[in-house]
Amino acid sequence: MxxxxxxxxxxxxxxxxxxxxxxxxxxxxxxxxxxxxxxxxxxxxxxxxxxxxxxxxxxxxxxxxxxxxxxxxxYRPLLVDPKMSRQRRVEKTRKAGSVEGRRWLNRDSR
Missing domain, CATH: 3.10.20.30 (Beta-grasp domain)
Incomplete structure (x- = not known):
């Protein structure tokens, strides 16, 4: 066998x-x-x-x-390039004036 x-x-x-x-x-x-x-x-x-x-x-x-x-x-082909997707999220967050970004800036100014 x-x-x-x-x-x-x-x-x-x-x-x-x-x-x-x-x-x-x-x-x-x-x-x-x-x-x-x-x-x-x-x-x-x-x-x-x-x-x-x-x-x-x-x-x-x-x-x-x-x-x-x-x-x-x-594996399926990617529909969106991960680098481009991340870049779009970063740009969207920057345009919206992210709370996280403001916290980071406030922390540095102490």
Whole structure:
């Protein structure tokens, strides 16, 4: 009897997360776990040619060999660049005259 690994394949949408437990043979790759999970049929919008994948938050290539209890993650493309989003929040706060900014200025003037 050959050794089997238990892994989970995870894909999250803005309103829901899908977590599919899969048993695969030892030595299986990230791509094989994704195929075995059936997630590509469940979410036809997933494009592994453009979307990144990883294990426990670390980007990995599709030919990465998995270990027992790994969590395979398929990442959605970002809708907004995080740096731009932060910059917009900072500008909005500055325009509004943030209370936090005034507290900081008052503290320095003591």
């Amino acid at each position: 050959s050794e089997r690994l238990s892994v989970e394949v995870c894909y999250a949408l803005p309103d829901a997360q899908t977590l599919i437990p899969v048993e695969i043979p030892a030595g299986a790759t990230l791509q094989q776990a994704i195929d075995a999970s059936g997630i590509l049929q469940r979410f036809p919008s997933i494009d592994l040619g453009t979307q990144k994948v990883g294990v426990f938050g670390r980007l990995k290539p599709l030919d990465t060999v998995l270990a027992d209890h790994d969590r395979v993650e398929i």
